[in-house]
Amino acid sequence: MTIQLHAQPYDISAVGFYFDSYDDYTEKAADLRNDYGDPVEEFEIQFIDGDDIDCDLARAIRINQANLKQYLDAVEDWDEDDKTRVILAVGECGYCFDASTHPSDFDLDIYHFETMRGLAEHFVEEGLFGDIPERLQFYLDFDAIARDLAHDYSEAEVGGTCLIYRCG
Structure with a gap:
């Protein structure tokens, strides 16, 4: 199953967009303008649809613009055990999720x-x-x-x- 995410602008004079890949996100984000013609730069990333475990991963790592690419790569590349390990380590045990995070880094x-x-x-x-x-x-x-x-x-x-x- 593919996932669907939504980029909700912090700028209240702009309308967000749905996306399902990082390329889709970067293309739509680059083209987005607010009601005054200014580019929109900051978004809240919201999980809309997908597998339960991918939703739990998004919640655990507090998905945002800074970790969006890593999240999408993890959804595609990691198996369920890897995702579970990161969800528990980051979401429950207080470990950090950054660009170098790999599921085997955590002692659980x-x-x-x-x-x-x-x-x-x-x-x-x-x-x-x-x-x-x-x-x-x-x-x-x-x-x-x-x-x-x-x-x-x-x-x-x-x-x-x-x-x-x-x-x-």
């Missing part, structure tokens, strides 16, 4: 579980708490483990998928 642990309890059960099954005899596993308080995990892990929804993550 991401798990596809809907609840902390699910993560707690997974950690016990994987032996993270040591070797627990099967007959004792029925007595574990997974809710208490989940509350403890919530001190280091957070929950988020990215592109319609529930995730649990930890910033490195």
Whole structure:
């Protein structure tokens, strides 16, 4: 699916335009004039239509004129995991998004579980708490483990998928 964005001029005497590529944006922005014939230079970039994850990426990086080209390149070149990593790192963990940003730059642990309890059960099954005899596993308080995990892990929804993550 392609995305559709809108460039809304800060100049109230000008009318914005829709675009779907950087070339389209630069061409239309260069031609735009306000009601007095002056060129329009500053725009608010708004996400209009596209995949949920691309909308989340635009929101996380606070899409604007300065990072528009990098955003459009990311939408086209990055896979869903790369986008998710950047959304969580920049939007939730406070990392910066700049011209040299690459998804592998961020130290995150991401798990596809809907609840902390699910993560707690997974950690016990994987032996993270040591070797627990099967007959004792029925007595574990997974809710208490989940509350403890919530001190280091957070929950988020990215592109319609529930995730649990930890910033490195």
